[in-house]
Amino acid sequence: MDEFTIRQLHEKLKNKEFSAQEIVESFLKNIEQKDANLHAFITPTRELALAQAKEIDEKIARGEKVSPLAGVPCAVKDSILVDGVRCTAGSKILENYIAPYDATVTQKLRTEGVLFVGKTNLDEFNMGASTENSAFGVTKNPYDETRVAGGSSGGSAASVAANEALVALGADTGGSIRLPAAFCGVVGLKPTYGTVSRHGLIAMASSLDQIGPIAKTAEDAETVFETICGRDAFDATSLAYQYESLSDFDVKNLRIGVAKEFFGEGLMPQIAELVKAAIKKLEDAGATVQEISLPHAKYALAAYYIINTSEVSANLARFDGIRYGKSASRGQNLLDVYLQTRGEYLGAEVKRRIMLGTYALSAGYYDAYYLKAQKVRTLLQQDFTAAFTDVDVIMGPPSPFLPFKIGERTEDPLTMYLVDLYTVPVNLVGLPALSLPIGYTQGLPVGLQIIGKPLQENLLFAIAKDLEKLA
Amino acid sequence: MISPKEVQHIAKLARIELTDRELIQFQKELAGVLAYFEILQEVNVSSVAPMTHSVLLENVYRSDEFKAKTDDIAQKLLQMAPETKNGYLKVKQIL
Numbered sequence: 001m002d003e004f005t006i007r008q009l010h011e012k013l014k015n016k017e018f019s020a021q022e023i024v025e026s027f028l029k030n031i032e033q034k035d036a037n038l039h040a041f042i043t044p045t046r047e048l049a050l051a052q053a054k055e056i057d058e059k060i061a062r063g064e065k066v067s068p069l070a071g072v073p074c075a076v077k078d079s080i081l082v083d084g085v086r087c088t089a090g091s092k093i094l095e096n097y098i099a100p101y102d103a104t105v106t107q108k109l110r111t112e113g114v115l116f117v118g119k120t121n122l123d124e125f126n127m128g129a130s131t132e133n134s135a136f137g138v139t140k141n142p143y144d145e146t147r148v149a150g151g152s153s154g155g156s157a158a159s160v161a162a163n164e165a166l167v168a169l170g171a172d173t174g175g176s177i178r179l180p181a182a183f184c185g186v187v188g189l190k191p192t193y194g195t196v197s198r199h200g201l202i203a204m205a206s207s208l209d210q211i212g213p214i215a216k217t218a219e220d221a222e223t224v225f226e227t228i229c230g231r232d233a234f235d236a237t238s239l240a241y242q243y244e245s246l247s248d249f250d251v252k253n254l255r256i257g258v259a260k261e262f263f264g265e266g267l268m269p270q271i272a273e274l275v276k277a278a279i280k281k282l283e284d285a286g287a288t289v290q291e292i293s294l295p296h297a298k299y300a301l302a303a304y305y306i307i308n309t310s311e312v313s314a315n316l317a318r319f320d321g322i323r324y325g326k327s328a329s330r331g332q333n334l335l336d337v338y339l340q341t342r343g344e345y346l347g348a349e350v351k352r353r354i355m356l357g358t359y360a361l362s363a364g365y366y367d368a369y370y371l372k373a374q375k376v377r378t379l380l381q382q383d384f385t386a387a388f389t390d391v392d393v394i395m396g397p398p399s400p401f402l403p404f405k406i407g408e409r410t411e412d413p414l415t416m417y418l419v420d421l422y423t424v425p426v427n428l429v430g431l432p433a434l435s436l437p438i439g440y441t442q443g444l445p446v447g448l449q450i451i452g453k454p455l456q457e458n459l460l461f462a463i464a465k466d467l468e469k470l471a
Numbered sequence: 472m473i474s475p476k477e478v479q480h481i482a483k484l485a486r487i488e489l490t491d492r493e494l495i496q497f498q499k500e501l502a503g504v505l506a507y508f509e510i511l512q513e514v515n516v517s518s519v520a521p522m523t524h525s526v527l528l529e530n531v532y533r534s535d536e537f538k539a540k541t542d543d544i545a546q547k548l549l550q551m552a553p554e555t556k557n558g559y560l561k562v563k564q565i566l
Contacts, residue, residue: 093566100547101540144477177539193498194526207524236523236531299553313485320486327553335486344489351487352500355478372511374521377516381522413500414507430525454526 001026002163006220009028009166010068013060019072020056023304024115027073031117031164037145038161042078043086044118044137049073052115059113069227075165077156078119079126080211081200082106085116089202090124090152092136093325093345103200104235105169105211105228110325112227117165120155124347125316126173128152129419130181133349133408134228140406142184143444144184147170147403150180150344156214157184167224173205173303175398175423177212178435182398187221187464188214190423192238192454193430196225197232205311206237208304208427218436225457241455249462252286252420255391258347261297262396262422262449271443275397278448281470283461292391294383297425299376304424305417306360306373311359316350335350381429388453391461397422398435398449402442434460436467472502 001023005013012018035041056071076082079089080100083106088094102110110116114359123133131139131154139154141147149158153170157180159182160168170177174188181188189212203209205357215223222245231240256279263272283289321327321341328340346354360369387394400421409415426433431454435447448467452460478549488507489497531549539545545558 070494097551098547100544100551111491171503182525192526193524194528233533236533237526237528281551288503296514299514301509302508306508306511307503317486321553322560324548324551325553329553329563332563334565337563338486339488346487348493348496351485351489351493352497352504354485355481355497356501359473359481359505362481362484369508371521372514372516373515374523376511376514378519378522379516381525412503416504417504417507428525438556468506 002030003241003324005217006068006072006166006223009071013066013071016060020053020115021050023071024053024073024117027117027164027166032160033163034162035274037140038142038158039126039139040077040119040120040162040164042088042090042121042155042161045082045085045116047100049087049115049117052113056113063361067112068223069109072114072167072450073165074109074114074382075118075120075156075159075168076106076116077122077153077170079122079171079202080106082116082119085119087091087119087202088136090122090136091345091347091350092135093319093341095326097325101200103470104197104232108228120153120159120168122155123152124350126152126171127312127349127353129175129179129416130409131155132406133347135347138406141403143236144403146405147444148183148406150183150403151429152176153214154180157181157188160184160214160216162188166215166267167220170214171201171209171211171213172427173208174308174427176449177214178398178423178433178449179419181214181435182437182445183403185445186214186216186306187218187436187458189221189225189434189457189459190210190426190432191225191229192236192432195229195241195457197238199232199234202411203315205333206315207311207332208308215425218461218468222461223276243456245375246458246462249459249466251282251466254282254287254393256282256287256289257292257387257391257394258289259292259294259297259387259394259396261294267400268402271397271446273399274439274441274446275395275448279395282467285466285470290391292387292394294380294387294425296376296379298426300380300425301417301421303371303373303376303380306369306427307428309353309357309361310370311357312353313361351415370402377428380425384429384431392459394421394451396435396449398447401417402444402446422449432457432460435466437470438467473505518546
């Protein structure tokens with residue numbers, strides 16, 4: 001059952017070869033067998049998935065048409081709301097929080113008949129690159145349980161890789177979809193900023209956050225993206241955008257840029273080899289390849305962490321022990337409630353980022369940190385714009401190294417931040433980028449990152465589908 | 472380098488109560504990250520405009536109307552609050 005694509009499942013469901021209930025039970029069985037070890041899920045939603053499957057089967061029995069996504073088991077990152085289901089964002093402060101409504105993306109998938117199998121593990125409030133910052137334990141890599149699945153959408157990527165879900169939703173602020181996708185050997189898309197509504201996503205850094213799909217194949221990720229994108233009245237930053245697949249893609253017309261900054265010091269040689277081999281395949285098929293330069297890429301990580309933490313410090317002010325979530329109210333006055341609630345229930349990385357952002361935005365430091373970072377962001381955008389006059393896409397590795405051992409990078413926060421080196425430039429500029437698996441080394445998956453011009457997700461998917469055929 | 476006193480001040484601005492151990496730990500870690508941020512001093516930005524958003528958006532307007540997603544949404548939202556009274560959120564004394 002778990003070897004089928006969305007399209008194949010749909011055909012078999014329509015032809016009554018099997019029922020939605022049989023589909024979902026097969027995936028639920030995988031969750032039952034594997035997830036005690038893997039821990040991809042914080043909250044499995046077995047009953048919800050079975051009830052949704054029943055509805056689909058009744059529709060089919062009545063002879064009604066069902067959508068291509070009907071009966072597709074889907075995992076949802078636990079920072080995205082599913083009506084009536086607990087949504088923790090990986091934090092103690094939201095341990096008992098029940099989502100009062102659907103996020104726009106989950107509403108859209110629900111309408112199409114997708115089956116929600118559970119809410120997946122993540123770094124607390126999406127802050128991290130390994131899910132080790134989750135208050136509910138780490139997600140393990142399906143290829144090696146002593147290693148991390150990547151983060152922050154680690155549970156979503158692991159659940160798809162382990163056939164606990166056919167597709168999943170993640171959210172990517174600085175690499176949180178692409179990195180775990182690469183670490184778990186699946187496909188992940190960080191869409192152009194604004195193409196997917198963020199309504200119902202628990203906000204981390206609002207100028208960077210974007211929801212996107214994770215799947216085993218580019219085609220499946222494309223189907224999910226096509227369904228969730230578009231303008232939403234509940235998200236003022238969402239764009240009037242309709243996805244159209246590229247029907248006339250010819251690799252012979254493709255101009256690939258290889259940014260030398262993405263092949264610098266610190267990149268594991270075996271990863272560089274596999275990435276270059278994948279690019280060579282496209283070149284052999286007729287694409288042209290040229291080296292490009294993004295001179296400000298080396299400043300992206302610092303600029304990103306200033307902007308990220310600044311926005312975090314504002315966005316997480318809402319967790320105050322008053323409006324929702326847990327409250328520590330031993331104190332006598334309001335200030336005590338704030339101080340104690342946040343001191344007690346927020347995790348170390350969350351506190352660290354709130355404080356860094358508070359510092360960067362505080363009087364006397366604003367110009368040196370936040371304003372400077374926003375200017376570097378402009379320079380980085382100019383780098384990309386210049387590069388894109390000569391090439392259609394930019395390729396490189398999503399990560400400088402393989403999935404690392406659990407605990408290997410938790411000692412010093414800066415070593416964890418460095419994991420994001422190749423993924424954050426894209427978020428600062430709002431570009432779409434896709435990570436897809438291209439091979440293995442030491443038994444662990446390696447990904448390729450393809451960065452596109454704004455709103456050219458269709459080109460990324462076309463290339464990814466071609467590469468899957470060439471593999 | 473950021474001093475323990477500054478960290479304490481920042482924590483108070485951020486409304487986070489720190490234990491003594493956390494204070495020592497965070498002072499070390501924040502100093503490390505802030506030192507990394509110094510790399511931006513290499514970049515000349517004298518004639519560069521700041522970028523606040525990656526997508527150029529015109530002003531987005533909507534009519535100022537109350538729209539409930541569902542009839543019971545207000546009640547559901549209130550149920551998620553730690554303390555309520557007569558349909559209001561309850562807070563501790565301020566004055």
